[in-house]
Amino acid sequence: MLIDDWWSRYREIIPDFERFLAALALPPPVYLRVNPRRTNAAALQDRLAARGVRLESVPVPGAFRADGLSRPGSTSEFLLGHYYVQGLSSMLPVLALAPEPGQRVLDLCAAPGSKTTQIADEIEDRGLLIANDFKIPRLRALQSNLERIGVTCAAVTSYRGESFPGRISFDRVLVDAPCSGEGTWRERPPRRSRDWDPSQPERLHPLQLRVLSRAADLVAPGGVLVYSTCTYAPEENEAVVDDLLALRSDLSIEPVAPPVPHAPGLTAWQGRTFRNELGLAARIYPHLVDSWGFFIARLRRT
Ligand SMILES: C[S@@+](CC[C@H](N)C(=O)[O-])C[C@H]1O[C@@H](n2cnc3c(N)ncnc32)[C@H](O)[C@@H]1O
Structure with missing residues (x-):
């Protein structure tokens, strides 16, 4: 199967489908979040302007589109933790989670920590933030990002999300689930089905449901659970939430x-x-927002 045949399964559900296809051929811009522990937007703007980078505001507080920042992970400002590089659409699940300072927050599939560091900003580094991920090599990246950004309210754990222990409950739980990742296929998508697995959406559904189900147990009454993926596949999105x-x-x-x-x-x-x-x-598409594709659902435990 060619990738174009795969995309055609979404022809009926993605609005303005030809523009969607056109957006997939382009690289997404670089976006970043300013790290308030280390600097502020004006100071970062000045430092990056000296490198020919222009920061442009986007509708997420503290976030910018960085035009001209070709190697965002190798500047001294990056190494010093002045900013975190993160796709604009990847910042949206934490806005839906809306965690508040002092709350207990669980990020159940956290590595490499984009959303964990964003949650730490939202709660002003006050409260308890558990950053969990099952894959040990990815925990190293998570730990190093938390250190680089200077987060002090987070503890890292490594459980399977579906069997995370239930000793405490949380005001907010984020499940940014393992998924087929179609939303990140821009500029150089896999071309043929031997480069990706067309059965993945169906195969991932049971794991996603188990992890989300356990997450629901861990939310305190009145608390909020957000489920997000970076894929378009309804099997991994609406079908998971509907089954839950x-x-x-x-x-x-x-x-x-x-x-x-x-x-x-x-x-x-x-x-x-x-x-x-x-x-x-909400479904986020690259021709509507020049970034990755995402799915976000917000649930409240009554
Ligand atoms: C989409 S990524 C998370 C990205 C992360 N939230 C961020 O914004 O940087 C999904 C993560 O789920 C983790 N994962 C896979 N299976 C898991 C499981 N059973 N329980 C918990 N985490 C799992 C993967 O290691 C991966 O890091």
Whole structure:
């Protein structure tokens, strides 16, 4: 199977599909978040301007598009922790989570720590932030990012998300799930199915449901659970949330309102219908936001 045949499965659900395909051929811009522990936006702007980089505001507080920053991970400002490089759409799940200073927050699939460091900013480094990831090599990147950025409220753990121990409950839980990652396929996507696995969306669904289900156990009553992926596949998105809601009556979907153009979650896909409330979830597409593709759903434990 060629990648174009694969994309055609989304022709009916992605608005303005030809523009979507055109966006996939282009590299996404570099975005960064200023690290308030080490610097501020004006000072960073001055330092990067000396390198010919122009920072342009985007609708996420403290974040910028960095034009002209060709090797964002090798500047002295990066090494000193003045900024964190993160796709604009990857910043949106934490906005949906809306954690507050002093809260207990669990980031269940955290490595390499983009969203963990963003959560630490949102809670002003106050509270308890558990950054968990099952894959040991990725924990090194997580740990080093937390140190580089200077986060002090986080502890790192390494459990399978689906069996994370239930000794404490959390005000906020983020499941940024392992997924097929189609949303990141821009500029150089895999060309043929031997380079990727077309059965992945179906195969990942049970794991995603188990991890999300355990996450729901860990949310305190009244707390918020956010589920996100960087893929378009409904099997990994709406179908996972729909199946979770069929299993539990103590969760309700709340609207996700990212401050960027987006499309609603699907209520039907290939003959299967999902509950109407899934329309409150958000789908982020690269032709609407010049970044990666994402899916975000917000649930509250009643
Ligand atoms: C999409 S990535 C997370 C990206 C991260 N949230 C960030 O913003 O930097 C998904 C992560 O899930 C982890 N993972 C895979 N299987 C897992 C499991 N069973 N339990 C917990 N984490 C798992 C992977 O190691 C990977 O780091």
